[in-house]
Structures are given as C-alpha cells and as structure tokens.
Amino acid sequence: MAQIQVGDILPSVSLKFCPYDSSLKNACGIPQNLKTDSFKGKKVVIFGVPGAFTPTCNNNHLPEYHEKYSDLVNKGVDQVVCLSTADAFVMDAWGKWANVSDKVIMAADGNGDFVKATGLVQDLTKNGMGAVRSKRFAMVVDDMKVVYIGVEFGVSVSGATAVLAKL
Template sequence: MTQIQVGDTLPIVVLKYCPYDPALENACGIPQVFDLNSLKGKKAVIFGVPGAFTPTCNNQHLPEFRQKYDEFVKKGVDQIICLSTGDAFVMDAWGKWTKSNDKIILASDGNGEFVKATGLDQDLSKMGMGSIRSKRFALVADDLKVTYIGVETSPGVSVSGADAVLAHL
C-alpha cells in the first residue's frame, strides 16, 4: 500500500474506544465504535503510536499533545485522536494512566484496518510486538482531507510531535 499523502481522503474505517467516564477510575468501560466518518466537516489531528505505555509514546508523544491541547483548540482543531493497534481496553487504561481524560480519544485500530489502508503500518515482530503495528505519525485532516502528514523515519518524535503539527495548522 502506498502511504497516504496530503490531499488524500481518510479511509472510512471503524475504530474502537472507551469513552472517558470518571466513574470508571479503576475499570475499563465498554468499547464503543468511533467511525472516522464522524470527522466530516471537522478539523482533526490523528497521531499514531507503535504501542501504549512504550517509553517514547508514554513519556513524550502523548504527553505533548495533552499538554498543548488548548493550543490545538485555539487553532481550530475539533478532535485529537491517538491511534494504536492495541485493543480498546489497553488504550482506555493508558488514557487513565496519562490523565488524558476527555481531551484526546485513545482509539484502537485493533485489526490494523486504518494503518494498513493508509500505508502507515509496520512489522515489529522482531521486537515481539506483532506484525501489524502503527508507524509513529501525525496527520491533520480537514473535512476528511489530509492537509499535513508527518511520519517518523528514525526513533524519537519530531515531524509527528505536537509542535510540528501546530506549526502546520
């Protein structure tokens, strides 16, 4: 699959997530459908991580977006979504752990449908993480059209980080 580019339309796939519920502090909710078609007419940032709780994802990538949430809103972003191929329960637990609350949807692409459809998948089986994992990336979609895409080609966070995305809004 060719990697998604600026000007392309997001594939309409169904992700799963557990909506933020402060009453479920020590338990996961029931996964709900998150249809990317719900982003029609909205400006969204989607960033992908290889795995929840992994060092760079947990200590740098997600926290930057959470800390700069208000800056994204001021620039017209309606929705921020963190995507991983982990299951919805793991993503929910990670959201609680990082106190992302209702600011960022931590969505599961458990079958890798989004990352495969966009060419943003990678095989991390040599690291024991499975053959379908998300690359580290960030994209901006305005009314489902990609206006920015940054995909990391080496370890760390640069073109997929919050500052890089904010600079392109």
C-alpha cells in the same frame, strides 16, 4: 498499499474507544465505535504510536498532545485522536494512567484496519511486538482531507509542536 499523502481523503474505517469516565476506578465497559466518517466537517489531529506505554509514546508523544491540547483547539482543531494497534481496553487504561481526560480520544485500531488502509503499518516482530503495528505519525485531517502528515521514528514531525506549526 502506498502511504497516505497530503490531499488524500481519509479512508472510511471503524476504530474502537472507551468513552471518557471521570472516575478512574471505572474500567471500560463495552467499547464504542469511532468511525472516521464522523470526522466529516471537522478538523481532526490523529497521531499514531507503535504501542501504548512504550517509552517514546508514553514519555514524549502522548503527554505533549495532552499539554498542548488548548493550543490545538485555539488553532481550530475539533478533536485529537491517539491511535494504536492495541485493543480498546489497553488504550483506555493508558489514557487513564496518563490522565488525558476527555481531551485526547484514545482510539484502538486492534485489527490494524486504519494503519493498513493508510499504509501506516509496520512489522515489529523482530522486536517482539507483532506484525501489525502503527508507524509513529501525525496527520491533520480537515473535512476528511489530509492536509498534513508526518511519519518518523522520534517525535520531531509527529509531535504536537510540529503539528501546531502546520496549522
């Protein structure tokens, strides 16, 4: 599939997440569905990372979105979603470890349904990370329509600062 572009409608896909629990001791119970259809009528920033706890994702990408959350909200963003092809338990643990609280929804695309449907999938078997991984990206979705997308290796077009400049 071709990569999703500005002007495209976000595909209907179901992701998994663990609802935020203020007690860091509580592990995720039963992951809940997060359907992309729930973004209808909202402005949502979705950023994808190749792997939880990986160096660039952990040290640069996720922290910047957490730090700039209020700025994003002030620009009209309703939700910020971090997406990876990990499972919901890993995403929950990463969110707790990074202390993102309820600001960033840590969404799991465990089967790669979202990244495949949007053309944002990459094969990282050569790095020992598996055949279905997310590319590093950020997109702004306004009422299900993609109004910005940045895909890259680093964080110059997919980081929170780049997204803020596009809002």
